[in-house]
Amino acid sequence: MKIVAGMFKHETNSFSPVPTRWKDFGPDGPLYGADAYRAFRHSGYSLSGLLDIAEEMGAEVTVPIAARCLPSGPVERDAFERLSDILCEAALGCDAMMLDLHGAMVAEGFPDGEGELLRRIRAARPGLPIGVSVDSHANFSDQFMNNCSVMPGYRTYPHTDMPETGRKAGRLLRDVLEGRLNPVTVAARVPMMPDMVKCLTDREPMSRLIAAADAAEAAGMPCMTVFTGFPLADTEDTCMTVVATANGDAEAARAAAQAIADLAWSLREDFRSAPFEPLAESMERAAAMEGPVILADFSDNCHSGGTMDSMAVVAAALERGLDGILAGPICDPQAVAEMIAAGVGATVTLDIGGKMPIPALKEPLVPLRLTGTVRTIALGRFTVEGPIFTGMPVDLGRCVVLDAGRVTLVVSEGRVEALDPLQYRIFGLEPTRYRYIVLKSKTNHRPAFLPLARGHVDCTGPGVATLDLLSLDYRHVRRPIFPLDRSNA
Numbered sequence: 001m002k003i004v005a006g007m008f009k010h011e012t013n014s015f016s017p018v019p020t021r022w023k024d025f026g027p028d029g030p031l032y033g034a035d036a037y038r039a040f041r042h043s044g045y046s047l048s049g050l051l052d053i054a055e056e057m058g059a060e061v062t063v064p065i066a067a068r069c070l071p072s073g074p075v076e077r078d079a080f081e082r083l084s085d086i087l088c089e090a091a092l093g094c095d096a097m098m099l100d101l102h103g104a105m106v107a108e109g110f111p112d113g114e115g116e117l118l119r120r121i122r123a124a125r126p127g128l129p130i131g132v133s134v135d136s137h138a139n140f141s142d143q144f145m146n147n148c149s150v151m152p153g154y155r156t157y158p159h160t161d162m163p164e165t166g167r168k169a170g171r172l173l174r175d176v177l178e179g180r181l182n183p184v185t186v187a188a189r190v191p192m193m194p195d196m197v198k199c200l201t202d203r204e205p206m207s208r209l210i211a212a213a214d215a216a217e218a219a220g221m222p223c224m225t226v227f228t229g230f231p232l233a234d235t236e237d238t239c240m241t242v243v244a245t246a247n248g249d250a251e252a253a254r255a256a257a258q259a260i261a262d263l264a265w266s267l268r269e270d271f272r273s274a275p276f277e278p279l280a281e282s283m284e285r286a287a288a289m290e291g292p293v294i295l296a297d298f299s300d301n302c303h304s305g306g307t308m309d310s311m312a313v314v315a316a317a318l319e320r321g322l323d324g325i326l327a328g329p330i331c332d333p334q335a336v337a338e339m340i341a342a343g344v345g346a347t348v349t350l351d352i353g354g355k356m357p358i359p360a361l362k363e364p365l366v367p368l369r370l371t372g373t374v375r376t377i378a379l380g381r382f383t384v385e386g387p388i389f390t391g392m393p394v395d396l397g398r399c400v401v402l403d404a405g406r407v408t409l410v411v412s413e414g415r416v417e418a419l420d421p422l423q424y425r426i427f428g429l430e431p432t433r434y435r436y437i438v439l440k441s442k443t444n445h446r447p448a449f450l451p452l453a454r455g456h457v458d459c460t461g462p463g464v465a466t467l468d469l470l471s472l473d474y475r476h477v478r479r480p481i482f483p484l485d486r487s488n489a
């Protein structure tokens with residue numbers, strides 16, 4: 001038995017103008033063969049669990065490619081074609097395939113990236129048994145469903161069961177290969193885009209859907225997944241989808257999936273967050289707190305496709321009269337070049353941020369004009385010390401520290417989410433000496449930065465990583481959909 005295992009994962013923020021290139025799918029592009037196997041064999045990824053089962057089966061296993069990239073804009077056509085060519089070619093010489101895919105990939109020309117990939121593989125090898133481990137944020141399509149054998153998704157968010165889901169996909173595929181499972185899959189769409197924070201699986205309302213899926217499997221359904229969807233990928237498949245795989249009995253799958261879909265729909269108001277707080281009110285709350293206070297500008301974090309050049313939170317802080325603000329890194333290569341040309345010690349007046357056009361935002365990002373002194377010019381290189389992303393190399397390119405009175409800014413050529421206070425300390429800036437720290441992050445800053453702060457305020461600024469779906473200009477999602485069409489969905 002020859003099994004090909006592989007990974008091609010991207011959660012695409014289709015509103016993001018940040019490009020997703022071939023070289024972004026790994027340290028220097030994707031990993032191949034033995035390198036891919038070594039990197040992921042014993043890892044926290046689904047590929048690790050898929051390989052557990054393939055090796056348990058005594059199969060001859062090859063891993064032609066492993067490619068993963070943080071969320072960003074649509075995958076460039078060239079990268080998509082090259083990756084899918086490698087997997088299609090590998091499919092020719094095997095008896096079965098095991099894939100670690102996300103399910104919310106948008107490629108240039110192919111809004112349903114994984115569906116197109118699987119369609120091509122099956123076109124090259126009709127009927128090839130394929131087991132896929134899928135992220136629960138998948139925008140699940142019929143094309144995906146119709147071109148693979150089994151497709152379990154994660155049960156947890158935050159995702160702590162990736163290897164386990166890989167093993168589940170592997171075991172289901174083994175059942176297919178050994179004739180115990182005749183998989184018949186049915187998907188029930190729920191016409192809503194739930195708020196991502198309401199999809200945390202250890203609390204209501206999402207915990208109720210997970211419990212229902214667990215109960216269906218305990219009652220004998222081979223596989224039942226609730227895909228919450230990824231609302232920042234604007235495609236016609238974007239929504240919550242309940243997917244059931246039965247053993248030969250399509251009607252049983254349909255009934256079980258629809259029952260959970262109906263439950264989800266009845267809970268739709270619970271899948272909405274409270275109205276988002278205007279920035280002026282967030283600044284009012286921050287002003288009343290003891291410092292240091294973290295102002296988390298989550299809508300602009302690059303781990304969700306953010307451009308990291310929104311100045312809205314800094315502008316709101318200055319407007320409120322806040323003092324002692326440390327902010328950045330703000331990604332603005334043009335401002336970096338201007339300040340380097342001026343030199344250390346120079347007084348400059350310039351526009352910072354708001355330079356990348358983002359047509360999808362109803363309220364555009366705008367630059368902030370600041371006057372200040374260029375304090376430091378340096379390369380922004382360091383290695384994350386943890387406690388999360390430990391050992392990850394960071395390269396922000398050339399950076400400039402601008403002292404603009406009430407605010408001190410780090411302006412960079414590159415982007416990184418706020419993972420480590422080193423992003424300030426390497427420039428001689430000690431974050432605990434400031435009263436306010438503006439970070440571009442939703443959750444990943446917490447382990448390293450919360451111990452430094454006394455207060456924390458989530459700030460709903462504009463940006464492509466926003467949780468406020470009503471601020472985005474949706475063009476492709478099937479309408480009506482909740483909450484965009486609240487009244488008639």
Ligand SMILES: [Zn+2]
Pocket residue numbers: 135136137159
């Ligand atoms: Zn996910």
